[in-house]
Amino acid sequence: MAGKLDLDPLLVARARELAAAAGRPVVDLARTHTTVSVERAMLRLFGLTGADPDGTPWVNRLVDEIVAQNGLAGGVVLPAMHALRRYQPLRGASFGEGLQVLAQKAAAGAVSFGGPFRGAAREAAVRAARRAVSKLDATRLTREKLIRRYGDAPRRPWIYLIVATGDIYEDIPQAVAAARAGADVIAVIRSTGQSLLDYVPEGATREGFAGTYATRENFRLMRAALDGVSRELGRYVRLTNYASGLCMPEMAALAGLERLDMMLNDSMYGILFRDINPIRTFVDQRFSRQIHARAGIIINTGEDNYLTTADAVADAHTVTVSQLLNEYFAHEAGLADGQLGLGHAFEINPDLPDSLRLETAHALLARELFPDAPLKWMPPTKHMTGDVFRGNLLDGMFNLVGALTGQSILLVGMMTEAVVTPWLSDRDIALQNVRYVLSAAGDMAEDFVPAPGGFVQQRAHRVLGEAVELLERIAAGSLLGAIADGTFGIMRRPPDRGRGLDGVARMSEDYFSPFDGLLP
Amino acid sequence: MIRPYGDTTGDGMVQTSFTLPVPAGRRADGAALQLAAKMGMEPAMLVHSRAMGDGHTFFVVYGRVRHAVDLGAVTVAERDFPLLTATEINTAVKRRLRRKLAIVGACIGTDAHTVGIDAILNVKGIAGEKGLEYYRELTVTNLGAQVSVPDLVEAAAGADAVLVSQVVTQRDAHLHNTREMSAAFREAMPAHRRPLLIVGGPRFDEGMAADLGVDRIFGRGTTPREVASYLVHRLAGEPS
Numbered sequence: 092m093a094g095k096l097d098l099d100p101l102l103v104a105r106a107r108e109l110a111a112a113a114g115r116p117v118v119d120l121a122r123t124h125t126t127v128s129v130e131r132a133m134l135r136l137f138g139l140t141g142a143d144p145d146g147t148p149w150v151n152r153l154v155d156e157i158v159a160q161n162g163l164a165g166g167v168v169l170p171a172m173h174a175l176r177r178y179q180p181l182r183g184a185s186f187g188e189g190l191q192v193l194a195q196k197a198a199a200g201a202v203s204f205g206g207p208f209r210g211a212a213r214e215a216a217v218r219a220a221r222r223a224v225s226k227l228d229a230t231r232l233t234r235e236k237l238i239r240r241y242g243d244a245p246r247r248p249w250i251y252l253i254v255a256t257g258d259i260y261e262d263i264p265q266a267v268a269a270a271r272a273g274a275d276v277i278a279v280i281r282s283t284g285q286s287l288l289d290y291v292p293e294g295a296t297r298e299g300f301a302g303t304y305a306t307r308e309n310f311r312l313m314r315a316a317l318d319g320v321s322r323e324l325g326r327y328v329r330l331t332n333y334a335s336g337l338c339m340p341e342m343a344a345l346a347g348l349e350r351l352d353m354m355l356n357d358s359m360y361g362i363l364f365r366d367i368n369p370i371r372t373f374v375d376q377r378f379s380r381q382i383h384a385r386a387g388i389i390i391n392t393g394e395d396n397y398l399t400t401a402d403a404v405a406d407a408h409t410v411t412v413s414q415l416l417n418e419y420f421a422h423e424a425g426l427a428d429g430q431l432g433l434g435h436a437f438e439i440n441p442d443l444p445d446s447l448r449l450e451t452a453h454a455l456l457a458r459e460l461f462p463d464a465p466l467k468w469m470p471p472t473k474h475m476t477g478d479v480f481r482g483n484l485l486d487g488m489f490n491l492v493g494a495l496t497g498q499s500i501l502l503v504g505m506m507t508e509a510v511v512t513p514w515l516s517d518r519d520i521a522l523q524n525v526r527y528v529l530s531a532a533g534d535m536a537e538d539f540v541p542a543p544g545g546f547v548q549q550r551a552h553r554v555l556g557e558a559v560e561l562l563e564r565i566a567a568g569s570l571l572g573a574i575a576d577g578t579f580g581i582m583r584r585p586p587d588r589g590r591g592l593d594g595v596a597r598m599s600e601d602y603f604s605p606f607d608g609l610l611p
Numbered sequence: 612m613i614r615p616y617g618d619t620t621g622d623g624m625v626q627t628s629f630t631l632p633v634p635a636g637r638r639a640d641g642a643a644l645q646l647a648a649k650m651g652m653e654p655a656m657l658v659h660s661r662a663m664g665d666g667h668t669f670f671v672v673y674g675r676v677r678h679a680v681d682l683g684a685v686t687v688a689e690r691d692f693p694l695l696t697a698t699e700i701n702t703a704v705k706r707r708l709r710r711k712l713a714i715v716g717a718c719i720g721t722d723a724h725t726v727g728i729d730a731i732l733n734v735k736g737i738a739g740e741k742g743l744e745y746y747r748e749l750t751v752t753n754l755g756a757q758v759s760v761p762d763l764v765e766a767a768a769g770a771d772a773v774l775v776s777q778v779v780t781q782r783d784a785h786l787h788n789t790r791e792m793s794a795a796f797r798e799a800m801p802a803h804r805r806p807l808l809i810v811g812g813p814r815f816d817e818g819m820a821a822d823l824g825v826d827r828i829f830g831r832g833t834t835p836r837e838v839a840s841y842l843v844h845r846l847a848g849e850p851s
Contacts, residue, residue: 272664399739515669516630516663
């Protein structure tokens with residue numbers, strides 16, 4: 092590693108070994124447990140859609156009924172396939188429609204999901220899983236084809252802009268306008284509280300709060316609109332949403348089917364910031380990332396969030412530790428380096444002397460540790476005060492550090508952060524800021540070489556050293572123990588507490604997933 | 612009487628910016644100047660106008676505003692409790708309450724907008740301040756969205772304080788829900804066992820606490836530290 096920071100390659104290798112040692116027991120846990128959301132994601136991949144008149148998705152009704160009868164430990168796929176064969180639905184109905192009829196009958200209490208389950212049910216499940224995986228493959232190939240046809244973003248970093256009106260039909264024109272103004276990636280922020288819903292709402296929605304509900308239909312509508320503007324602009328505009336909260340795997344499934352391009356997917360965010368049970372999160376995370384891997388989706392991890400709660404200087408090494416853990420879990424789930432949008436942020440208090448040098452050291456450390464990852468660089472939020480003039484300057488410095496350190500995805504900072512949801516003019520001013528800095532200094536990474544042994548190198552070495560020390564401590568105990576003790580983002584989250592625990596089960600001997608061997 | 616200060620006392624100079632849904636051009640500029648005049652800026656200088664896509668124009672206007680402010684007529688709602696730091700809050704609870712202070716939070720009724728309660732309770736907090744979960748000496752239970760009043764009353768048995776946030780104001784739902792909640796607590800438990808009732812939301816009038824039957828109302832811009840300081844003030848006495 093002959094990088095700009097002169098990092099010790101042995102220490103870097105040691106950091107990765109320790110991250111693997113800390114992560115391995117959690118992966119074992121994920122391999123031996125299932126969750127209601129993992130099971131629902133499988134049925135969604137099989138094509139089960141729609142919701143009952145109260146808005147509860149059929150996939151929830153079906154899984155709830157099977158779990159009520161059989162428990163969760165054996166999985167729902169075999170009982171569903173077995174029953175599907177016995178309660179033959181309408182002739183000529185598609186497989187997904189057949190499942191919906193089954194769900195309706197099950198919800199009415201008319202289906203018994205008892206076994207024994209014969210080979211035929213197992214074969215039907217494997218055939219359905221193969222069809223599902225080829226659908227994921229097809230959307231991935233369509234993306235690749237459209238990127239070839241329209242062209243890709245003209246430069247790195249990709250410019251990432253957020254829309255969040257609550258109404259998908261308002262979001263669409265705003266997203267199209269943002270793309271025309273230079274955005275390479277559009278992220279649709281979710282309605283507050285969606286991460287705690289144990290179901291994915293159905294249909295196009297117009298009344299989210301501080302964000303728009305993530306639904307399959309909203310995904311489809313937005314992707315279609317961005318395809319239109321991509322054609323017009325001659326560059327493929329990417330779409331982002333969230334695989335987080337209680338429905339991580341289902342979100343991943345829907346994103347894979349509707350050709351979303353990036354998903355926020357962090358290994359620990361839900362645990363720390365939404366008090367979701369740690370085991371639920373790690374199990375859900377693994378399956379969601381397996382789907383992302385197959386669907387060619389880039390994940391965005393959430394390390395920036397730690398720095399909004401913890402101190403961005405004192406706890407800088409927790410970001411590095413989390414990046415290494417996210418990398419280990421992602422590789423284990425089959426994601427390639429090019430799909431790892433590891434996160435970090437410009438959140439150091441600007442009143443601190445040398446804050447810009449510290450930011451540069453941290454950003455460059457991430458760049459050098461993960462040379463092939465599309466790093467996501469997040470703008471200041473914590474120290475944005477409502478002084479919009481100072482905010483615009485801070486955003487400019489953030490853009491400059493992004494350019495100097497070769498970041499890959501740049502979330503556009505808004506001078507009105509902490510004031511209002513961005514106005515039309517706020518976005519325009521923010522994009523002018525980005526365009527100016529990238530045009531003036533976009534290639535300055537080439538000229539920028541920190542002095543050997545100087546402040547930036549020393550700081551990066553120190554953060555890496557502290558990260559290795561923390562990883563030693565975690566690997567000596569356990570990652571679940573570290574999370575329970577409040578090592579990350581300050582919150583204590585024990586493994587026997589938190590939301591969604593009742594939707595977790597240890598797999599029984601006869602547990603069956605038709606996706607074993609099909610997904611990475 | 613005072614006026615804005617540009618570079619000379621009494622010059623009344625202000626700066627403002629806004630967007631009009633009008634394509635950029637002379638007509639748009641004229642519209643901006645007309646608005647500035649109606650806002651009391653006369654003469655107004657249009658120093659910047661820029662197209663925002665096809666149908667909108669952004670303006671920056673400088674000018675002399677004809678209004679003046681009567682300082683004597685300014686009224687300020689003063690905070691009636693001291694604002695403490697996180698350390699002071701933890702120390703006060705530990706020394707004076709000698710146990711953890713238990714808080715139950717929820718969005719009640721049909722309100723699914725947890726943004727307010729999450730800002731106050733979640734460790735992530737708001738505006739650079741950590742939420743109440745972060746405080747070592749506070750035990751926080753966040754029941755989340757759409758919690759029914761009976762469920763809240765049950766969950767709050769034994770708690771020191773109940774925090775409820777209400778964002779939706781359609782047909783005064785926030786006022787109706789708050790009254791229902793305070794009445795349910797009065798009915799379910801005697802006054803000395805009732806937890807402190809606190810509501811928050813952007814559309815509440817902070818002076819309505821008595822009318823709504825709660826102990827305190829917090830409005831827009833409230834931070835977790837203010838809420839925690841208030842809890843200490845009410846539940847853990849004042850510093851000696």
